[in-house]
Amino acid sequence: MSPPSLCAAACSTPLRAAPPPLLRFRRPASSSVSVSAARAAAPSVSDDLVLRIAEQLEDSAASSPLLDPLRSASALSLLSTPWPTRRSNEAFRFTDISYLRSLPISLPTQTPGLAPPPSPDAESHIIFSDGLLVSASGAHVAALADMPPGVARDRAAAALAASAQFSHRDIFYDFNAVGASDVAVVYVPEGAKMAGDPVHIMFGYSGSDGASMMMSNPRVLVIAEKGAEVAIVEEHFGTGEGDGGCYWANPVVDIIVEEGARVVHSYVQRQSSAAAHTKWTTVQQNTSSTYEFVEVSTGGRLNRHNLHIQQLGPETVTELSTFHLTSQNKQIHDLHSRLILDHPRGYSRQLHKLIACGSGNGIFDGNIQVNRYAQQTDAGQQTKCLLLSPKAVVNVKPNLQIIADDVKCTHGAAISGDLDPNELFYFQARGVDVKTATDALLFSFGAQVINRILFKPVEQKALAQLKELLTLSRQSN
Amino acid sequence: MAPPFAAAAVSSHPSLFSPSTSRPAIRRHLPPSSISVRPRRCPPAASAAAAEPAGKLLLEVHGLTASVKETGQQILKGVDLTIREGEVHAIMGKNGSGKSTLTKVLVGHPHYEVTGGTIMFKGENLIDMEPEERSLAGLFMSFQAPIEIPGVSNYDFLLMALNARREKDGLPALGPLEFYSVVSQKVEALKMEPKILDRNVNEGFSGGERKRNEILQLSVVGADLALLDEIDSGLDVDALEDVAHAVNGLLTPQNSVLMITHYQRLLDLIKPSYVHIMESGKIVKTGDSSLASHINEGGFKSIASFV
Numbered sequence: 001m002s003p004p005s006l007c008a009a010a011c012s013t014p015l016r017a018a019p020p021p022l023l024r025f026r027r028p029a030s031s032s033v034s035v036s037a038a039r040a041a042a043p044s045v046s047d048d049l050v051l052r053i054a055e056q057l058e059d060s061a062a063s064s065p066l067l068d069p070l071r072s073a074s075a076l077s078l079l080s081t082p083w084p085t086r087r088s089n090e091a092f093r094f095t096d097i098s099y100l101r102s103l104p105i106s107l108p109t110q111t112p113g114l115a116p117p118p119s120p121d122a123e124s125h126i127i128f129s130d131g132l133l134v135s136a137s138g139a140h141v142a143a144l145a146d147m148p149p150g151v152a153r154d155r156a157a158a159a160l161a162a163s164a165q166f167s168h169r170d171i172f173y174d175f176n177a178v179g180a181s182d183v184a185v186v187y188v189p190e191g192a193k194m195a196g197d198p199v200h201i202m203f204g205y206s207g208s209d210g211a212s213m214m215m216s217n218p219r220v221l222v223i224a225e226k227g228a229e230v231a232i233v234e235e236h237f238g239t240g241e242g243d244g245g246c247y248w249a250n251p252v253v254d255i256i257v258e259e260g261a262r263v264v265h266s267y268v269q270r271q272s273s274a275a276a277h278t279k280w281t282t283v284q285q286n287t288s289s290t291y292e293f294v295e296v297s298t299g300g301r302l303n304r305h306n307l308h309i310q311q312l313g314p315e316t317v318t319e320l321s322t323f324h325l326t327s328q329n330k331q332i333h334d335l336h337s338r339l340i341l342d343h344p345r346g347y348s349r350q351l352h353k354l355i356a357c358g359s360g361n362g363i364f365d366g367n368i369q370v371n372r373y374a375q376q377t378d379a380g381q382q383t384k385c386l387l388l389s390p391k392a393v394v395n396v397k398p399n400l401q402i403i404a405d406d407v408k409c410t411h412g413a414a415i416s417g418d419l420d421p422n423e424l425f426y427f428q429a430r431g432v433d434v435k436t437a438t439d440a441l442l443f444s445f446g447a448q449v450i451n452r453i454l455f456k457p458v459e460q461k462a463l464a465q466l467k468e469l470l471t472l473s474r475q476s477n
Numbered sequence: 478m479a480p481p482f483a484a485a486a487v488s489s490h491p492s493l494f495s496p497s498t499s500r501p502a503i504r505r506h507l508p509p510s511s512i513s514v515r516p517r518r519c520p521p522a523a524s525a526a527a528a529e530p531a532g533k534l535l536l537e538v539h540g541l542t543a544s545v546k547e548t549g550q551q552i553l554k555g556v557d558l559t560i561r562e563g564e565v566h567a568i569m570g571k572n573g574s575g576k577s578t579l580t581k582v583l584v585g586h587p588h589y590e591v592t593g594g595t596i597m598f599k600g601e602n603l604i605d606m607e608p609e610e611r612s613l614a615g616l617f618m619s620f621q622a623p624i625e626i627p628g629v630s631n632y633d634f635l636l637m638a639l640n641a642r643r644e645k646d647g648l649p650a651l652g653p654l655e656f657y658s659v660v661s662q663k664v665e666a667l668k669m670e671p672k673i674l675d676r677n678v679n680e681g682f683s684g685g686e687r688k689r690n691e692i693l694q695l696s697v698v699g700a701d702l703a704l705l706d707e708i709d710s711g712l713d714v715d716a717l718e719d720v721a722h723a724v725n726g727l728l729t730p731q732n733s734v735l736m737i738t739h740y741q742r743l744l745d746l747i748k749p750s751y752v753h754i755m756e757s758g759k760i761v762k763t764g765d766s767s768l769a770s771h772i773n774e775g776g777f778k779s780i781a782s783f784v
Contacts, residue, residue, distance in 0.1 A: 013578035024780035119582070403560035421587060426620070426624055426626060427637070428609040429586075430634075430694060431609050431638055431698060432637050432638060432641045433609045433641070433647070436571060436641070440629055440633070441628075442625065443628075443630070444628025444677075447628045447629075448627050451628070
């Protein structure tokens, strides 16, 4: 069967007319050879939907010499990657992503929307609007396209080229690589300490008319050089009227923590209730580096976060805290985290908390690999889930893969339908009724993670939003 | 209900533990010639002597039996106890004799089930009331081992407790800012670090901090009857004095304390009008503070022979 006819049959949606999509994957001459080779070798693997989206993304993104190696690698990978389904792909076994297929994809125009950018809370900031980089200002912050030749630009280019080799990628990582028009770069030179003055990264999404799902692919690269300290705060939110509309946010944040460096990373996701949010965070930690991560995800109809941390040297410190709240019906929150330890004396702590209300679905797959040379690792992992309604579902899969033989690893999973009666009684004994005590305890369940956000304005916003969502879900119950 | 004698700035609830600076710190009680507690095996001579003018009846427990809900194991086997306004009672007894269970049953701990007897508090049947209603009615128990509540700050917790009380009294809720001046005084009075308010309830508190924190809660919300379960355990001498001083400072002629202790030291600091000995789920002996010194010297064995 000839490629054009294959595509013509498959791409009969109004969104896509001829020419056939496969032929469009032709960026560098070399890859076009691989493309046809891949197609010939395994035509059945090529997934029409994946190709259609990839093609749309490719059309929209302008060529950039620094991004092209990553783009072609991802484009190539997309050719042979099927759309993940619960049956075919273990990483999506519990996560129903069919919502992403419910509407055709549209892409933002190259000029950002008219909505005024939100005012940042920090001096150093990066603003994305529908995935397009609108502004990047402050110390050590720049758009890749605007970076002058020099060390910073070379390091960023090298890091992006290395991302092309990222072996744990999935289609969302590749979609972003193909569709990202520019990269916001936070480059903290050797020894620079700016943990007290965070870089505030705001991702606003406006969505589209409702007949399509606007997809955006913002991308951020953070490099903390030897001994540097930096705090970054990510906020993802809808900017449209009312709740914010229907869109698909597909951001990627790559972080490199060099020897003795420290990155404090806060991430707040409060997308609109009709949004889909598929996120990648990759972290590489070199010798004696510290990475502290706090996530608060409350928004979106479908939320998937892939958090991937790779240890590159001994004595790393990794602290991960996440809080997910499914407050609306059929809402899906998924955290897939993977921590790969290959060197001795690593220390890691992970806390994952989840509240599921209504018919919400929470998924946690927390993988920690303690490989042969990761002796004297101290790894702890804990997950606590609260199911507040009979229809709520959680799928929790904490897993430690330990090959080294001299390690200290603990993990615990607690899933409960009720609050601790002793805690409730303590409130009652002080005259506080069960309802008020329940509200306070649920709030504190999330606040325990939110309080770890060191950037006050964002912490306060997240706490206020948590309170509001808990009140709403109580009323709807 | 008693008239609001203490028109406190914060809580107009008729309770001791509102600001109390002008009150006498320590009251001495009449010698307990009037035995208002009637254990079953009470000698007839003692009850006959009950002719002295006494305070208003606060708590009246008759034939109280209670068991652990889950196992059905009976702990209280017929407790009789009467506490009047302005009295300080102490319960002593061996480990496992049911002292703590008694206080927990009084405040409605869900772990226990009342299987018989009556509890009247200020003329109302306590058994029919929810734990929070008992608290709002003026009953306070300091936990022997207060639990941690991660994520809830001590400040917020105290404010919630106070506002629950104010709501019941028909007063507007206090805002976080107004509350600060109220609570900071009390923290100071207990010689606690002000930053204890920012920490989560009991999270990472030392044993002493937990005990002080219980008394801080008492001083903020107030009570007509405070049940203090081993507030002296885990406290060093100085800390014990601070806590005892705070409790004494909070006492008025209208409210009462029931404390559980193993040690004379606390009774030297907070003078009891009555000392009860509990054994196998019953109060087997009641006397004045000399009973406590007797135990201190000869142990509970000496009391057994005494009886």
